[in-house]
Amino acid sequence: MAVEVARAAILADFFFPWTHHLAADLSVPRLVFYGVGPLLVSIFHRLWLDLPRPADPAALISFPSIPGSPSFSFSHLPSLYRRYVAGSGSPEWDFLRDEMVAGESAWAAVFNTFDALDGVYLCYLKGEMKFNRVFAVGPIHNALDRGGVTDVVAEELAAWLDGSPAKSVVYVCFGSQFTHGMAQGRALGEALEGTGARFVWCVGSDRVAGSDGKLVPEGFEERVKGRGMVVRGWAPQLEILRHRAVASFLTHCGWNSVLEGIVAGVMLLAWPMEADQFLNARVLVEEAGAAVLACAGGREIVPDPEELGKLLAESVNANAFVETRARSVEMGRKAKEAVLEGGSSFKDMEALVAELSELGLHNA
Structure with a gap:
């Protein structure tokens, strides 16, 4: 008598490459989820194989096999790889490299992105990597109620945005991990104060990294009262970006922020700082x-406050960066269409489910 037996699979983040051993021991497929862009995965693939180690951090590292033949200075390569180079020779770092290479043998790769943004790299990975099942299922919806401690009442912020003209506000946020140095933070504050544009500035912690000083200058909020709001702690980023008053987003180019800004259709002002952010900035800008x-x-890096302030002002000027602004809106439309029925990500999700269904049951 034929009995249907359900079969399991492992879905693991790419930061857990060791799960390929578990999947092999259990004889089940392993799907690796990438909450990062496929350009990063493409670059990582070549880095772990080629292991470039230039003495000069400004030296350019080229990747001719990747579409567009991108080049990055060593200092702009993913920070995980640069830490590997600094620590290679130790058992821990060599173990990491071996695990990352072995982890590429997954049954399938699932990406939080969409074809209109990253199609060229998704195609590259299908031909280059050991897995040939590559699915882009994003942008994945983020819950609106996420977050942490903040000093701003949501209703107060919403009311301030409601009272702002359409497309008049710059939103400034560099994620939850980065903290400014004193000179850098003060330059940003000076740029915001001098620009004349309306803004919401999420400073995270007001304490400056490596200092007892505060990032927001004394009297800053009084001087910009009515024109700017400072958020200490966690900002309700999705609600801010989706508000009609917001025109632009000064961002560190972390992947979640990139996708959230794209879906909102706002113009992005890229300030990559570490990790994969320089790669993401290339995709967005170039x-x-x-x-x-x-x-x-x-x-x-400390920006010139006058030059940065000028850019911030232009980012809310409908007559400046007209083509970039139009491309932002278009990319936002394509991102939303990708997850609707018939869209590229919808189809990829259907294909993924179909593939899993085919191997999910077997006769015993």
């Missing part, structure tokens, strides 16, 4: 044309 490079670098 390929999608939906962003403008505002600055590049971490705490060691």
